[in-house]
């Protein structure tokens with residue numbers, strides 16, 4: 016199976032997320048960067064499918080040149096190819112991002128053949144637009160389901176066959192069965208992503224990253240500012256220290272009527 | 275007219291749909307427009323009636339016979355068809371998993387922008403919208419330039435509240451689906467657990483890295499069972515393989531809204547907090563008085579959870595006896 020995973024480089028914030036003084040972006044001056052957690056699971060899921068059914072995994076990202084780091088990380092855990100659509104600035108709203116990714120995917124497929132499966136995160140960790148994958152799937156004319164926490168493939172590596180996918184709902188799950196080529200938006204919980212091995216790390220340094228220039232029209236959503244939500248300041252009542260606080264805790268539970 | 279897309283399950287409007295109608299009432303008022311609703315897949319009386327209780331004046335029902343279960347493509351196609359033929363001034367759904375998916379599908383079909391998880395919207399030539407980023411850790415103010423604004427409101431961003439009760443007109447909507455819209459229809463449903471689930475549990479006993487091991491969760495399980503609640507956990511815990519991801523609370527886990535969240539050995543990183551902040555009350559148990567979870571809680575016990583939790587269990591048992 017040929018699988019494509021779309022990943023996004025995002026800052027890795029700590030206990031709080033700070034915004035730059037002009038409110039235009041996250042203040043990432045002292046932060047590391049990572050791949051959105053859903054997409055890390057997407058990469059792992061793709062690698063597992065390929066290990067089981069043969070084939071190869073390609074990762075694609077749209078972002079600044081530094082996003083190469085996220086592509087190489089994906090390579091260190093099993094991806095074979097990386098493609099970077101290089102853009103700068105953050106005027107990349109979801110419509111524009113989806114259009115540029117679609118163009119890139121069409122280009123890659125024209126050269127190397129169709130992907131049997133394309134994986135997205137359910138939503139990006141930062142923007143959380145819940146739509147880039149859906150738009151790309153629609154532009155490519157392929158079926159797409161979001162919220163996926165389980166994937167199985169049937170059939171051989173030749174491109175025929177179906178994808179069975181599970182989506183968690185309250186108290187159970189829904190099962191979807193879609194013919195390939197298919198597109199899925201996956202969520203953390205799909206698997207526990209592996210850590211790179213030393214060998215994987217070395218191999219990832221050598222893979223070639225194809226670079227494309229990003230062009231697409233702006234969409235209808237534009238950022239004015241980012242800011243932190245107002246926080247309700249609560250005066251924490253300390254009920255006690257250690258086991259002796261148990262009676263006070265149970266008093267609280269009793270008052271709330273949950274005993 | 276503001277059209278609100280209503281999510282339903284087994285003949286009942288889900289809480290997210292009630293929230294969307296509540297948010298929609300305020301928005302329709304700001305727009306100076308009527309509030310109408312759309313039901314896809316079923317037009318049962320109970321659903322129409324509930325929509326009326328929340329202020330919908332008209333309910334459009336699209337229930338093609340071939341649509342026997344949820345399908346993102348079919349639902350998205352129907353919403354897009356409604357935009358084209360009913361010509362609403364804006365369309366709103368709730369930012370649940372389905373709500374965001376259906377609106378994204380509709381937007382992709384209409385080649386129109388879609389703003390997910392809004393908290394506030396000001397109609398105008400260009401709309402001004404405040405939306406959720408980073409799962410709620412940050413907010414983003416955006417302008418939306420669109421013929422028909424498509425948006426969802428953030429899940430649990432408003433408390434649902436019935437409005438001026440209406441006896442809505444029911445309008446059948448003739449939707450056209452083709453075979454490709456049905457490819458993504460749910461094929462099967464598997465029920466895994468009966469009883470309280472994490473998103474709806476009245477009590478959640480959460481554990482973090484401080485619990486120390488998978489076995490350590492036994493005590494939290496016992497407390498949760500005694501209180502008719504469920505166990506939750508942090509991402510540190512799922513990454514360590516101590517609990518399944520379905521227990522994870524936070525940005526990339528479940529959003530909980532219990533009467534009380536008892537968070538033991540959890541530092542309260544922002545990505546965890548956004549999943550817990552809809553809890554009505556929070557009690558933190560932590561060795562660190564300065565932990566974010568402690569600072570933000572209503573009540574806290576400072577101490578080793580391995581001593582505090584068993585003592586609470588004993589006290590609960592004693593009072594229940």
Ligand SMILES: Cc1cc2nc3c(=O)[nH]c(=O)nc-3n(C[C@H](O)[C@H](O)[C@H](O)COP(=O)(O)OP(=O)(O)OC[C@H]3O[C@@H](n4cnc5c(N)ncnc54)[C@H](O)[C@@H]3O)c2cc1C
Nearest residue numbers: 482483484508509510524525526527539541545546561579
């Ligand atoms: C994009 C993104 C998404 C994320 N999504 C989520 C998410 O959905 N959910 C989530 O939880 N995290 C999420 N995270 C991770 C988050 O940033 C934190 O790393 C994580 O929540 C930390 O878990 P923790 O509180 O259990 O561990 P720690 O931060 O290590 O805290 C452990 C706490 O236990 C206390 N403690 C230790 N021993 C004891 C004891 N014996 N008794 C009492 N207290 C004790 C310590 O004082 C400390 O406060 C996300 C991160 C990113 C970048």
Ligand SMILES: Nc1ncnc2c1ncn2[C@@H]1O[C@H](COP(=O)(O)O)[C@@H](O)[C@H]1O
Nearest residue numbers: 021022077135136138139144145146147
């Ligand atoms: N800049 C990007 N580069 C590659 N993939 C992206 C990018 N932005 C979003 N995606 C993908 O689209 C998914 C949904 O993003 P969003 O619509 O922003 O929530 C993400 O989880 C990624 O898989």
